[in-house]
Amino acid sequence: MTIDHAFRDGFTYLSFITAVDEGENFRLFWRFVRLDEPAARLVEATVPREDPVAPTATRLYKGADWHEREIYDLFGIRFEGHPNLKRIFLPDGFEGHPLRKDFESPEVERRPEGYY
DSSP: OOHHHHHHTTOOEEEEEEEEEOSSEEEEEEEEEETTTTEEEEEEEEEESSSOEEEOSTTTOTTHHHHHHHHHHHHOOEEETOTTOOOSSSOTTOOSOTTSTTOOOTTOOOOOTTOO
């Protein structure tokens, strides 16, 4: 199922979009809900670490705007076709994307290996 399929199948509400850094790739998750009956669908996609780009959902789901901006800000994944893709939490001049596993900063202390 794709974003377009979800919309055509009556999943008119996008409840969230999130991302996970899997090391070599990123994984994106979109959760869609039907409001006329109790049904939900989870759509996932793998995005390459090099040149991470995914299609925007904003053309069908206006609420995707902030979710995509958050993922762009914290992971660096660009959403092709997004009408206003810019940082939402961090200042414009901020270097890097803090939720990437390879993010380094002198102000951030890493947990010891194996610590949960």
